[in-house]
Amino acid sequence: MTERDSPVLVADVGGTNTRVALARGRTLVAASTERFRNAEFSGLDAVLQAFLDRHRNRPERAAIALAGRVQGTQAEMTNLGWQVDAGAMAKATGIGHIALLNDLQAQGHALAHLPDTHLRRLRAGQPEEGPKLVIGLGTGVNAAPVYAAGAGHFVPPAEAGHIHLPLHGAEDYRLADWLTKRRGFASVEDVLSGSGLERLYAFHAQEAHSGTALNAEQIMAAMEAGDALAHATGRHYVRLLAQVTADLALITLPAGGVYFIGGVARAFAPWLERFGFESAFTDMGRFSDLVARFPVAIVEDDYAALSGCAAYVQAH
Amino acid sequence: MTERDSPVLVADVGGTNTRVALARGRTLVAASTERFRNAEFSGLDAVLQAFLDRHRNRPERAAIALAGRVQGTQAEMTNLGWQVDAGAMAKATGIGHIALLNDLQAQGHALAHLPDTHLRRLRAGQPEEGPKLVIGLGTGVNAAPVYAAGAGHFVPPAEAGHIHLPLHGAEDYRLADWLTKRRGFASVEDVLSGSGLERLYAFHAQEAHSGTALNAEQIMAAMEAGDALAHATGRHYVRLLAQVTADLALITLPAGGVYFIGGVARAFAPWLERFGFESAFTDMGRFSDLVARFPVAIVEDDYAALSGCAAYVQAH
Numbered sequence: 001m002t003e004r005d006s007p008v009l010v011a012d013v014g015g016t017n018t019r020v021a022l023a024r025g026r027t028l029v030a031a032s033t034e035r036f037r038n039a040e041f042s043g044l045d046a047v048l049q050a051f052l053d054r055h056r057n058r059p060e061r062a063a064i065a066l067a068g069r070v071q072g073t074q075a076e077m078t079n080l081g082w083q084v085d086a087g088a089m090a091k092a093t094g095i096g097h098i099a100l101l102n103d104l105q106a107q108g109h110a111l112a113h114l115p116d117t118h119l120r121r122l123r124a125g126q127p128e129e130g131p132k133l134v135i136g137l138g139t140g141v142n143a144a145p146v147y148a149a150g151a152g153h154f155v156p157p158a159e160a161g162h163i164h165l166p167l168h169g170a171e172d173y174r175l176a177d178w179l180t181k182r183r184g185f186a187s188v189e190d191v192l193s194g195s196g197l198e199r200l201y202a203f204h205a206q207e208a209h210s211g212t213a214l215n216a217e218q219i220m221a222a223m224e225a226g227d228a229l230a231h232a233t234g235r236h237y238v239r240l241l242a243q244v245t246a247d248l249a250l251i252t253l254p255a256g257g258v259y260f261i262g263g264v265a266r267a268f269a270p271w272l273e274r275f276g277f278e279s280a281f282t283d284m285g286r287f288s289d290l291v292a293r294f295p296v297a298i299v300e301d302d303y304a305a306l307s308g309c310a311a312y313v314q315a316h
Numbered sequence: 317m318t319e320r321d322s323p324v325l326v327a328d329v330g331g332t333n334t335r336v337a338l339a340r341g342r343t344l345v346a347a348s349t350e351r352f353r354n355a356e357f358s359g360l361d362a363v364l365q366a367f368l369d370r371h372r373n374r375p376e377r378a379a380i381a382l383a384g385r386v387q388g389t390q391a392e393m394t395n396l397g398w399q400v401d402a403g404a405m406a407k408a409t410g411i412g413h414i415a416l417l418n419d420l421q422a423q424g425h426a427l428a429h430l431p432d433t434h435l436r437r438l439r440a441g442q443p444e445e446g447p448k449l450v451i452g453l454g455t456g457v458n459a460a461p462v463y464a465a466g467a468g469h470f471v472p473p474a475e476a477g478h479i480h481l482p483l484h485g486a487e488d489y490r491l492a493d494w495l496t497k498r499r500g501f502a503s504v505e506d507v508l509s510g511s512g513l514e515r516l517y518a519f520h521a522q523e524a525h526s527g528t529a530l531n532a533e534q535i536m537a538a539m540e541a542g543d544a545l546a547h548a549t550g551r552h553y554v555r556l557l558a559q560v561t562a563d564l565a566l567i568t569l570p571a572g573g574v575y576f577i578g579g580v581a582r583a584f585a586p587w588l589e590r591f592g593f594e595s596a597f598t599d600m601g602r603f604s605d606l607v608a609r610f611p612v613a614i615v616e617d618d619y620a621a622l623s624g625c626a627a628y629v630q631a632h
Contacts, residue, residue, distance in 0.1 A: 131472060143567070147470070149465070154470075156447060156461070156463065156568070157569055158566070158567050158568065158569060159566045159567075159569065159606065160566060162601070162602070162603040163482070163562075163566050163567060164482035164484065166479070166480035166482065167480065167483045167489070167492070168480065169496075173483070173489045176483070180485075183601065184601050184602075185600065185601025185602070187601060187603075243480060247479035247480055250474070250475045250476060250478050250479050251459070251474050251475075251476045251479065251564075252474065253472070253473055253474060253475065284478065284501065285478070285499065285500050285501025285503060286478070286501070287475060287478040287503075
């Protein structure tokens with residue numbers, strides 16, 4: 001058994017849960033997959049130790065995806081107090097080599113190997129050879145291109161959720177002013193994240209002089225129930241998402257397709273076309289035809305980041 | 317003499333002029349550098365033939381940078397009627413192998429080898445290891461990250477000039493509405509290109525109910541002369557450029573620095589700090605500190621694209 005054949009540990013550390021599994025090559029060992037609630041642990045070391053205690057063979061390698069900024073062997077979790085140091089963690093857990101990567105990067109590495117059954121294709125058009133663009137919509141918002149590179153993929157880090165929200169007309173201007181008054185800035189993430197959706201609903205409630213504060217889940221339920229305010233919010237969300245996506249597509253030219261990931265993306269899957277994603281996405285002036293070439297899909301696999309970690313280990 | 321040592325032909329095809337030179341390794345043969353006016357030639361084949369007629373040894377390899385979209389061995393010049401086919405051109409000129417690349421990509425390849433004397437550094441801070449971001453401001457606007465890759469660099473193509481102009485406050489909203497009425501869309505290039513600057517001046521003339529149409533050169537001269545309308549235009553240009561640059565910096569995280577290239581960038585070099593580039597660049601809400609880490613410079617070398625072509629040939 002070569003080192004490449006021995007199982008590797010893969011983990012996906014989110015703001016609330018950490019998923020851990022063993023993988024052989026690019027294949028997750030389904031029976032090994034576990035989910036841990038971060039609040040019950042003192043840190044990532046403790047989570048990994050709890051997982052390893054149940055497995056006889058200590059993996060020699062691990063790749064860990066984290067919702068936060070990774071700099072070499074260090075990571076900082078954006079929405080969690082945890083500091084992660086790969087070297088210290090390797091010592092504490094006895095795993096020889098631990099690679100850290102941003103969770104969006106892990107998703108990027110997964111894209112090449114995702115079966116079509118885990119994708120919901122939004123727009124006509126087949127992906128061609130070329131870069132892919134992955135856009136994460138969840139607790140936070142981020143995006144990254146995925147380039148083929150040697151045996152694996154190159155997914156550069158980004159903080160794309162924090163750019164100016166692209167504005168297109170009077171309703172957007174009012175929203176941007178409203179956000180700037182409350183947040184000091186009107187960023188993409190301020191509107192397109194889970195809490196961003198709640199903000200957008202609050203804005204529409206104020207515009208309509210009605211409605212009360214709802215959380216994201218309640219907004220999705222109200223949309224399902226046909227509530228007019230929720231529909232106005234959802235329609236605006238989808239248009240702004242389309243504007244952001246079109247901008248990022250012109251910056252990265254993803255002939256290989258655009259892929260939405262994350263809980264908010266999955267929740268919006270049934271609504272995107274209905275709320276006019278297509279027409280807003282291709283409303284880019286002289287460059288509408290170019291944007292229209294890029295297919296768009298939603299990744300419906302909750303474990304894609306783990307598969308991405310496995311693909312990363314295999315290629316490095 | 318190995319093939320690597322024999323001179324290669326490098327060319328930079330702009331909308332108006334084509335620059336051609338021979339290079340040995342990454343070094344341009346200064347005496348060989350020539351500039352041709354495109355209007356006097358039927359196509360790029362004819363330009364290259366005119367150049368080659370003066371040189372005894374036919375180069376075996378060439379790299380040609382073009383202001384236009386390149387797809388494999390084909391290119392289309394954005395502001396010129398020329399269609400370029402590398403295969404047909406190789407046959408016509410007798411050069412064995414011709415690589416085409418976008419001019420911005422060529423500039424990206426040049427960055428690693430530019431002497432500090434060809435750079436005007438705008439902001440404090442030393443470039444660190446990491447991606448660079450090159451932003452072209454000229455007849456058109458575009459931007460691309462530059463990633464280290466093996467022996468050379470990877471500079472993905474982009475159409476970043478055609479995204480939504482990032483708007484920040486009421487003056488920008490009025491400008492965007494004004495542009496949308498005239499152009500159907502308010503893109504970055506609509507304001508930050510050479511003709512974009514002329515548009516921005518016309519907008520400020522209308523806001524001030526005064527002034528007449530000026531071309532870009534006249535606007536720069538009026539700025540130099542202390543004209544109030546030109547100053548308002550210049551100040552707005554610089555703020556919008558800073559907003560665009562900060563967005564692109566959050567998307568690409570250029571620890572290696574941001575580099576402006578092109579004629580409009582060189583013309584604005586003395587004005588950027590004076591018109592508040594720094595404060596607008598770092599006005600990014602919670603992410604101001606991150607953006608502030610990236611150094612910014614202007615490339616003052618008019619022949620950088622030729623050097624980039626030479627570097628590209630050497631690495632491929």
